[in-house]
Amino acid sequence: MDANEKKILEFKRKIISLMRSREQPSALKLYHKTFSAQLPADPEFLESFYIELNRNNMHDVAYEILKEATAWHPDNDQVEELCKNAMGVYFDSLVLQGNNLLYERDDKETKFAESIKKADSLAREKMREENDKILSAVVHKAMATYNKALELKEDNVPALSGLMRCHQILGDNELAEALNAKIEEIAPALKSRDKTRQELAREAELAEEERKREAARELELEESSVNEVKRLFADKQYNEVIRQIDELHLSYRTTVTLLLLKARAFVELRRFKAADQVISEAEHHNRNINEVLEIKNDINETKYRILCKASDIYLHKALELGLSLGEMHFRRAQKSILRALEYVPENLDLLDKLYTTQKYLGQTEDSYKTKAMIFVLNKKHVTAFDRESSAxxxxxxxxxxxxxxxxxxxxxxxxxxxxxxxxxxxxxxxxxxxxxxxxxxxxxxxxxxxxxxxxxxxxxxxxxxxxxxxxx
Incomplete structure (x- = not known):
């Protein structure tokens, strides 16, 4: 054995050792560096390497390596047999992977359906959209796997059946029917368990009729439910209004009318953030409805009135106590005024009050800016603070x-x-x-x-x- 043969033998041992040590990338790198068409690996080593690759579930790599090796040994029956076995194992692993993905998709669908039932009406639609994306991604992954398998065996019934089911799930009925016809052509004795085009069309027709009946029932129920919720709202039972609407949306489709009633209930309870969330959901369903715009204006007006009233109370108390004792009230008044000015930026009365708080709190620079705004709006206006100064x-x-x-x-x-x-x-x-x-x-x-x-x-x-x- 010459030095070169000894070196090759050492490389073979190292490749197998690396595979058994689960250092697959290093083993593959050394294999491709050592062997080529000019210096092919012998069939005995290829068989050992193939066994190690299968142990590590690297079926795709094993198939590619042996397919390449058949070109190195064109007339070697042992290598051809290994390549054939590698393709079979790789093919079976692809079909199994596709089937497992579809099982995973079915399992996820069941879990998603349960989780949606527990969610409130605000989160339900968003959850449905996200869940559909996840399920669709799993199906597309399964399709890619089945297509890889069919590249190896284009007339294989299990792979065709799996691919057909993927198209059925995605609603591609024409492609599903074409695959079904191909399966029956390949194996007439094995009639597909999946439905024919006529059966699918009939089922779709029946489903549409049932959907219409269900929609009619929902509409009737919805009308009576809305009237009941409106009665509760008129009786000022706002918490009960919110509870009933949430219960209705758990069982029936989300409606803008009920959402707006819920938003109004939140406004009456002074829960403005919750009201804004409900309005956002209503806009998602119908952005142009006038009622949505109307209630948004109502909420803003209510907030504005509350802030103005709060600023009056705080400012009056602050002026009674004076700066030393009333500083906190001056600051609260100023905060309320600034928030109110977000809705009506050019309100002269609010600017006048803001100027008063700024003067008492020693915010000289800000007071100059506020007085300049007052002057722009009304040159003859005398602020309450200045009137007090000259009173x-x-x-x-x-x-x-x-x-x-x-x-x-x-x-x-x-x-x-x-x-x-x-x-x-x-x-x-x-x-x-x-x-x-x-x-x-x-x-x-x-x-x-x-x-x-x-x-x-x-x-x-x-x-x-x-x-x-x-x-x-």
């Missing part, structure tokens, strides 16, 4: 300097220019404004109280005078 809220100063409006205006100027432009100043202003009315009422009943207040306010007045001189 007679300097109770103690007005009482102390009664009859001297120019001095009172100085105090107002100080408050507008200094106190209301900072958070600390707003806190001081709120602390001053809240008790002032009560103090002035008590002071009004005391003689010579005005001079006392003038003495108390004199340092402030002096400071205001200095500020005016410095600024002006």
């Amino acid at each position: 007679s809220l300097c109770f103690i100063a007005s009482f102390a300097y009664c009859g001297e409006p120019h001095i009172v205006n100085d105090f107002r100027w100080f408050r507008r220019e200094f106190l209301l432009t900072s958070r600390v100043g707003m806190v001081i202003n709120s602390s001053y404004v809240r008790p002032s009315p009560a103090i002035t009422r008590v002071a009004a009943g005391i003689k010579s109280s005005r001079p006392i207040f003038r003495v108390i306010l004199y340092p402030v007045r002096l400071m205001i005078g200095l500020l005016q001189q410095f600024i002006c």
Whole structure:
């Protein structure tokens, strides 16, 4: 044995060893690197290699290798017999794989049908679509497998029967009938268990008649059910409305009318996200129906009214408490106002309230932008905050300097220019404004109280005078 033969023998041993170690890619790479038409593998090694490939269920690879080997050994009966066996094993594995895929498809269909029954009406249609895609993909995979098998044996009845069933599942009745005719031509004694074209047509006709009868029954039931749900809605039993509609959609087809009733019930319960989901489903069934557009507008109007009311409540409470205690209410009011402005961006009243919250929260830059928007909408509009700034809220100063409006205006100027432009100043202003009315009422009943207040306010007045001189 020369060195080259020893090397080939070593490669053979390594290939078999790699196969037994489940390192199939490495074994195949070494095989193709070692053997070729110029240096073919001997029949004995091919048989050993074929056995190892079958052990690893690599039937397709075994067939391709032995088909190639028949060209290397054109007159070798052993290689031809191996190739024939390899093709038979590969063919059987393809048919078995196709059959298993169809069994898998039937099993999935059963499970999907059960899961759909448990789903609510919102998810059911989407689940059906996804399930149909999955089942169709499995059938197409089985078809590809049967077609591969028929490339090896084009007149094989089991492969033709499997392919025919795939076409029947997909509704390709003409192709299914052609395959059925071919099966009967190949094996007249083996009449196909599948139905003929006439039988399929008759079954389709009967199914259509049954579908129409079922649709009529559903329509009658649907009308009575809708009336019952409408009665519950009129009685304001909104949770019961939602429950009954879900039950109806589990048993019968989804209807836009019931979906819209369900959406309205959610709106009445202030469950707006759920209402939006139901409306989306209704649009999926009929995007152009006027009722869908109408209820969307109703929902937006309801949201808008709630947000406006909430902003009024929060803002009123915030102004009562002042900035130090009412900051949280100012922020809540602002949040409600901003959400309301999403529906009506140019509402002057909302912008006015937004400006007030921004001024109290010290959001100077935002307040400038808001006031600019107000000016664009109405140049003559005076905001509530600005009216308050110029209003007679300097109770103690007005009482102390009664009859001297120019001095009172100085105090107002100080408050507008200094106190209301900072958070600390707003806190001081709120602390001053809240008790002032009560103090002035008590002071009004005391003689010579005005001079006392003038003495108390004199340092402030002096400071205001200095500020005016410095600024002006």
